[in-house]
Amino acid sequence: MRTSRTMGTRRTLGRTSRIAATLAAGALALSLTACGGDDDGGGGGDKGGQQDGGKDTAASVTLPKLDGESLEVAAVWTGAEQENFKKVLAEFEKRTGAKVTFVPAQDPIINFLGSKIAGGAPPDVAMLPQPGAIKQAVDKGWAKPLGAEATKELGENYSPGWQEIGKVGGKQYGVYYKAANKSLIWYNAQVFENAGAAEPKTWDELLTAAQTIYDSGVTPFSVGGADGWTLTDWFENVYLSQAGPEKYDQLAKHEIKWTDPSVKEALTTLAEIWGKKDYVAGGASGALQTEFPASVTQTFTGGDQPKAGMVYEGDFVQVNIGETDAEIGTDAKVFPFPSVGDTAPVVSGGDAAVVLEDSKAAQALATWLASPDAATIQAKLGGYLSPNKNVDVSAYPNDVQKKIAEALVAAGDDFRFDMSDQAPQAFGGTPGKGEWKALQDFLKNPKDVAGAQAKLEADAAAAYGS
Structure with a gap:
């Protein structure tokens, strides 16, 4: 899995406080245990009025032949994420032909x-990873507005905030099919148990846990520095909590400069981990050669002597944990990104379906992706x-994912979107x-904050042109 970044919007929605409070109040318990889940990939037929669990929801989406x-x-x-999405597409094929x-x-x-597009072979639909990418596609004349059926389905199933970030110039272009909570730290439960480390709630407690793990003979952190987006996510969580919304x-929006003292403070805080000798698996050079998937798998392989005890990233880490023998909720556990300032950060991201070829089939696929089915x-x-x-x-499929999903829905429109996703x-x-x-x-030389x-x-x- 990767989370790409492209041109950004000038809009940030909502507030962090309510979603952070939801998580802090227990949406992610200190010790989350896995529970049984239905792994069936099916989505039901053309008709019906309930989702799993017997909860009354809107009727199943109606699609054309x-x-x-x-x-x-x-x-x-790529990988499991691509294969799972193909199962969603397969059900669309089954329902429509x-x-x-x-x-x-x-x-x-x-x-x-x-x-x-230059080669005359654009895809019918593209999954764009941030609001600004949608705007750029609209500005270039590539994106087509959603039709009435897709817009109706979106309105029935999404909060106004998630609809709004898919709009450009007041018109609906994007269906945010996938979201992410990017304020989580996953850890090897056996490593924590062996070291006697506790789940931290504050940055200082995180540093204490890291030292405890280091003293037990395991490197504290795995960092996928070969993918620069993981580093921007680290920064955003520290900055949001420390500097505030x-x-x-x-x-x-680049209304303040990156030379602002608040940026200096956040980078200095990051250096307490990135610049600490032997706190990052492979050191800076090793981390810069480690891609995101490997940063996860190396945390949960090797028994109680993995290459690292913790790895930071969003809820999608579960896909990569699934490629190991670790069981989520038992061997692999998670805690919210600790508070650096007064409030723990919660950073969101997402991927939106955008129609590039305005056909009946493409609009039907957008409608399908907006549906709970x-x-x-x-x-x-x-x-x-x-x-x-x-x-x-x-x-x-497990309590970890259930709690994350509950927190996202409970937050409604109160969220902060990934900062680098808003940048050009x-x-x-x-x-x-x-x-x-x-x-x-900076990961290579964390002492050079000013540089x-x-x-x-x-x-x-x-x-930004400023």
């Missing part, structure tokens, strides 16, 4: 789509989180450039 129609869907998804082909895209997806919004299929398979409020939480592509979403590269360089700030500001100013 599309026998003989074919369409393509592009996304930068259409043939759907998944097209693997490269990061950044806007560049990939540009090449496909108002500053977060200002920095996201589609989301329920992937929810059952794990490693996925839907902002669709009519997906019954019983569809999620050149700054927040291109491998080897901008924020990704600056933070990779990192200067580089971040220079790249941001160029990208």
Whole structure:
């Protein structure tokens, strides 16, 4: 799994406080245990009025017959995430008679789509990973507004905030099929038990747990630094908690500079982990060669002597844990990203379905992806989180995922979207450039806070045109 970054919006919605409070009040308990779940990938038939668990929801989505129609869907998804999404597409094929082909895209997806469109072979639908990418696709004339049926389905199943971030110029273009809670730290339960470490609630407690794990003979953290987006996520959580939502919004829109003292404070805080000798598996050079999936699997393989005891990232980590022998909730546990300031951070992300070829089949697929029927299929398979409020939480396969989903739905419109997802592509979403590269360089040399700030500001100013 990866989470790509492309050009950003100038809008940040909601408030962090209520979702953070929801989590802190117990949506993620200190010791979450796995429970049995239905792993069936099926989504039911064309009719019906209930989701799993007997909860009354909107009737199953009505789709047109599309026998003989074919369409393509592009996304930068790999591994289990891609395979699970293909099961959702297979159910669409079953219900409509259409043939759907998944097209693997490269990061950044806007560049990939540009090449496909220039070659006269655009996909019918693309999964775009942030609000700004939708805006860019609209500005280029690629994206087509959602039709009446897709818009109706979206309105029935999504809170106003999740609908709003899929709009450009007041028109609905995106269906946020997938969401992410990117404020979680996953840990090897045996490592914590052997070391006598406790789940931390504050940054200072996190540092104490890390030292305890280090003293037990295990490296505390695994960092997938080869993927620059993981480093931006680290920064965003520290910054949101430490500087607060108002500053977060200002920095996201480049209304304050990256040379601001609040950025210095956040980078200095990050250096307490990134710059601590032997706290990161493989050291800085090793982390910079470690891609995100490996950063997860190396935390949960090797018995009680893995390469690291903890790994930071969102709820989608479960997909990669599933590639190991670790059982989520027993061997692999999770706690909310600790509070650095007064409030624990909660950063959200997501992927939206956008129609590029305005056909009956493409609009029907957008309608399908806006339905609880589609989301329920992937929810059952794990490693996925839907902002669709009519997906019954019983569809999620374990207590960890259920609690995360409950918190997301309970938060309604109170969330902060990933900051780098709001930045122009050149700054927040291109491998080897901008924020990704600056933070990779900072991971390599965490003592150079001023140098990192200067580089971040220079790249941001160029990208934002300010």
